Amino acid sequence: MRCVVCGSEMVETRTDLPFKVGPSSIVIIKGLPVHSCTRxxxxxxxxxxxxxxxxxxxxxxxxxxxxxxHFAA
Ligand SMILES: [Zn+2]
Structure with missing residues (x-):
């Protein structure tokens, strides 16, 4: 998989990401499997x-x- 922004290689990793679900509500999902750009x-x-x-x-x-x-895989 290649990065759509810079074209570099993307690697599989796990990270914690915040998602906005309401005007003042944020959910942080931990251990989320993502493809992350190396650059x-x-x-x-x-x-x-x-x-x-x-x-x-x-x-x-x-x-x-x-x-x-916590993201359960
Ligand atoms: Zn990139």
Whole structure:
């Protein structure tokens, strides 16, 4: 897989990413498997991972300001 921004090689890694789910609500998903660019800050998620992220974000309480969820592979 190549980076869409700079064309460099992307490597599989795990990282923690914040997602905004409401006006003042942020969910941090830990241990998320991503493809990360070796040169710039770009990253990409696989479709099955993205679907799980959608499910996680859909199930959180949006009245919380900050929630930390561990991504279960
Ligand atoms: Zn890049």
């Amino acid at each position: 710039c800050q770009e990253f990409a998620l696989d479709d099955p991972v993205m679907e799980k992220v959608d499910k996680i974000l859909g199930s959180v309480d949006e009245s919380m300001e900050l929630e930390v969820v």
